[in-house]
Amino acid sequence: MVNSMTQSTIPSSRRAFLVASAAGFAGLHFGMPGRLAAEESTYSQQAAMKEQGGGKAKSVILFFLCGGASHVDTWDMKPQAPAEYRGPFQPAASAVPGLQLCEHLPLLAKQAHRLAVIRSVCGTVNTNDHHAGYYYNLTGHVPDVTFKTEGNDRRPYADDWPFIGSVVASRRGDGGGLPNAMTLPHKPSKLPYTRPGQFAARLGVEFDPLYVQGSVEEPLKFQVPSLVLGGDVTTAQLRSRQQLLQTLDVARKDFENSPIERTWKQHQERTLNLLLSTQTSKVFDVASEPESIRARYGSGINAMSLLLARRMVEAEVPFITVFWKENEAIKDQCKSAGGWDTHGNNFDCLKKYLLPEFDQAFSALIEDLAQRDLLDQTLLVVNSEMGRTPKIGDPRSGGTSGAGRDHWTHCQSVLMAGGGIQGGQTFGSSDRLGEHPAEHPLTPADIAKTVYYATGTNNLQADDGQGRPYNLLEEGHAIQALF
Template sequence: MLKIQGQVDRYCDGVPRRHFLQIGGLALGGLSMPSILRAEAQAKAEGREVKTGGLGHKAVIMIYLSGGPSHQDMYDLKMEAPKEIRGSFKPIETTVPGIRICEHMPLLARSMEKFAIIRSLYGSPNQHNSDISLSGYPSGPKGRQNGHPSLGSSVARLKGPVEPSVPPFVGLTTPTRHTPYSNPGLPGFLGQGYAAFQPSGEAMANMKLNGVSLDRLGDRRALLSGVDRFRRQIDRSSVYESADTFTRQAFDVLGSSRLIEAMNLDKEDKSLRDRYGRGSSAPAFGEDAGPHWMDQF
């Protein structure tokens, strides 16, 4: 796994808001890049179709925004409320008649037909946790989520894994001092067999581009130099020669010219770069040579 260290912008509990950019993450439990390549090869050998251009099943990525903007500042501006109560933003029309959203989300408004706004959630009690967002139940007499399973655990129980080597429910939450925020959801009465797989520990060892931080992503030459150093280290090392076929393929991917081309923003469409904004916060990698997973915090 390739990691680029990030700057230290932290939550109130001390966890960096944008701690790192990971490429080919989840290096545990069959989710490292060599294991992905190995699983794909096995599937092909067994005559099963491997769809590299898109999954043949539906997947869900749930992003929990602790301290995020409120619903009434984004999707339900409550313009009928008194001025001293409602927010300061104005609504704009979307591509769906009757749905208006915040004026500061014009791109989302143009694609509203591709989204669904869920209005059936209700406010939780005075609890400083994510239980109701992850399960639909607040904490109660039976503990967290009042003993009910999280959405991820429910999917794991009902659907199971797509591939035996890949857990059906993966949690990438960052440890926090306020532990309820670092929990991707509990299995409840389903039992620990349906708990989230949370990669951590020594198995998350990384191949790092030493000295290349998100602060320096604006300096593309420094970033490309870091990749070149990584490639030279692999060439000089005996690790490559002693690795199996799939690990070699993983090294080849990380050191490939396609990866370097993906980092070259000069090859991206100018209008796309303008949409993201130019500067250190712009995306570091294009879509065409993107990794299996890219986790940004």
């Protein structure tokens, strides 16, 4: 079918920093963590969801194209639009009759029978810029006025709405292994401009993703810096120190009754469990993959991040986020940070660098999961903080002659596959120029609700620090027609 909370006092010892770093707190203004509502989903709700195709996804891989991917040059092309809009790329046939993708995505085109292309997402934000675009697409909530008044100085706050991945993670039990939400190969963006929306925020820091670090220079090396034992410390010595701390902690029980201290204890336990776990080192060891598998994905950091994401799915991690890692070697050519923020030379940057890398790696992920019988239980989502201006030319790169596309939050596309999604289809459409949604207009709230639907996350009730209930996302509806 085609178709400003008060900042809490944080311990500054090295041990406390280890915990905070492992939890990925950097950049947050801390407050009291919200506690989860006790209400659980009823059996009848879950059964009805499964009958309609939802609730199949045990894991989610969100591939976020940092910078703002051009929807009109990839999966929502406008070949009939005037030349000043359509650009030089041609649409090409895919494995599904009538579903066309950019000619520079030949490998993905072969996987089109597993793809759902959503072309009518309007994520308009009050700044038309990255911070607010991240927040809207990662939480499903419209950014508040502080994004406009503070601009790039807008930091992640403890009373922000939570990241979609943190919500899903909070609804899953403790598997005793890896954390329920993991993010790699970096935390966007460079300090002090940490992007809001990627943290658990008001849901509680205990549900923050664990950040795994990778680099362009060493794409096979992944680690959580705070989980690397320093100096000559061995696992045996760490166990001994842990036992000593447990003895000393007996004298602190009264203090440990406070909510903040309970949270720190949870992070201590999680960090130590990870340090002592053989599963942690095994999952991160992408170099142990057969060379033929690595070659199919590609050799870069984004390719290896997707391969690591597949390994995390095998380890039953519920939510994995891969934020596209920019390559600073090409930043001057694209008037960007080396990612999808193609203010200048948009077409050459896409053709030479971004599209081939994406095409090989993402098509490999789909194919790999399918061959391992993991695709139906793994929801894949490709998203970005915005689309790009359908009309070619960005004043900051020389206008039309600079061949760039500026920010455009008024229309973008989202790809989905697996997790109960029916492949080989499109949903919604944009207008003839790709400027605004036309048929079946959607918002990032609808995308978030679709992720919740696919994962069976139908309990969105939580309590704030004073025990008052609230809904984590009232807006939006799941796109059940995709399933």
